[in-house]
Amino acid sequence: MVGPEGETVTQRASTGGLPSDGVIDATLEEVHARYHGLDDGEVADYIPVLAEADPRWFGLSLIESAGTVHEVGDVDTEFSIQSISKAFVFALVCQSRSSELVHERVGVNNTGLAFNSVMAVELNDGKPLNSMVNAGAIATTALMPGTTSAEKWENIRSGLSRFAGRPLRLDGRVYESEMTTNQRNKALARLLESYGRIITDPLDTVDIYTRQCSLQVTAHDLAVMGATLADGGINPLTGRQVVSAEVARDTLALLASCGMYENSGEWLFEIGLPAKSGVSGGIVAIAPGKGALGTFSPRVDAAGNSVRGQRACFHLSRALGLNLFASNAVAQRVREGR
Ligand code: GLU
DSSP states (O other), rough: SSOTTTTOOOOOOOOOOOHHHHHHHHHHHHOOOOOOOHOOOEEEESSSGGGGGGOOOEEEEEETTOOEEEEESSSSOOEEEHEEEEHHHHHHHHHHHHHHHHHHHHHHOOSSOTTSSSSHHHHHHTTOOOOOOHHHHHHHHTTSSOOHHHHHHHHHHHHHHHHHTOOOBBBBBHHHHHHHOHHHHHHHHHHHHHSSOSSSSSHHHHHHHHHHHEEOOOOOHHHHHHHHHHHHTTTTTTBOOOOHHHHHHHHHHHHHHHTTTTHHHHHHHHOOOOOEOOOOSEEEEEETTTTTEEOOOOOTTSSSSSSHHHHHHHHHHHTTTTTTTTTOOHHHHHTTTT
């Protein structure tokens, strides 16, 4: 903890608005046209079924906190959510248990190492450091309420569906494919068990974690899920409160420091938004109080971040004024009476 213990201060929010609908639509079109031919990066194949993705797919969705939808390209193509599920499972666990519990048991600092690093766990006395790397995500999934594995899984599936505003389904082929190749995740879970960091059955927990990664979403769904976090936890399309405003805030804080793998610092420096990506090519980037971007394009870089998605977010963050750290000089204008 860096804050004063046991003291609460009411959270006030301070966020600006978005440009007009016309500007947003034209900018999305322009960004899609600019990057759809970019062929850098590779389609992930360490989970064999993921290699079947069409590298040409490219969809951009921006959903405002007020619910207006702006989209271009392959926004209805389904793909497995993969690591992006970690953000929303974190939020659900914070909501049903508490943010403090996850903070204490898992941690909220970046590892600076790859998403599936064993060394990160070893270097930190078995503490996984954050819920956005595999070890921390498995430890977070283990905290999901439910008396049986089936109940925990159903709580995750229905919870993520509330974020998306529609029932999400498991992609059985992706799940089977990952279950035959995820020895490393099983090893991470056993390692956490050996440190007493998870008390549920490690292999059952990896099974649930793999299911959550295999839920099918679209770029549109990612934007709705992100817009829910941008809107104090209320889904802007269904009007339903999915998590509290405090949990939405805590989730975005974690995404800002840990959401983009070991490139999170670089991402925040250049794009200035909390975000989460997954190896199947999705990115969700959130502008608190304004809305969220959902992008999908399967070619990813060495860290696992979609190449076109990152470029698109970079461009849109600047052109639409989304960067959290950007400001316009006011004092000078006031002094000059402009
Ligand atoms: N299910 C994947 C894994 O555990 C998620 C990886 C990712 O999207 O970063 O390896």
